[in-house]
Amino acid sequence: MNPIVEKLTGMNVLTDQVIAMDLLNAAKSGVRNYAFAITESGTPEIKETLMRHLEEALDLHEQISNYLTKKGWYHAHEPNEQLILNLKNINTALNLPG
Template identity: 35%
Template sequence: MANNTSLTDKDIALDLLSSSKGTIATLAKVLTETTNPKLRDALKNELTACINSHYRLSDIAISKGWYNAYASPQQQLQQDLSAINTITQ
């Protein structure tokens, strides 16, 4: 098995997408539990900014072929398995 420890643009983009999903979920949860109007406005603005950033990053990943958002779950699984086989060879 090759010891490939370098990160690619694809790795970074997919990691950022995963992280932004978590941030969006957390902001949405906190927003629903906030009663202070000023804090709620600040959280709404941050949530909107995060969603917009996630959209732009998703668009880049899809256009570069790094993320196939429109594939069926079976196709996505097959792509992941092929990538794993490539890494472990």
């Protein structure tokens, strides 16, 4: 989308928010996959390696969550606020021209 149109419609912020939320979801998936792999690992060495990767994935998830929270785009501890934000984003998406 044209940067001028993004700025006029407010889509530049929404685009950043969508990208950051996608990154958060990918980080959550990584955490889940490492945890699953740990339970299936065959040797202590593999388990130890996967545990290190899991810790890094958890740290990344925390950083992304903190970023989103600071921006006001994620309310993990306030479900009602998150629901309001989600509904607002849905309405914005439904009202896009095109």
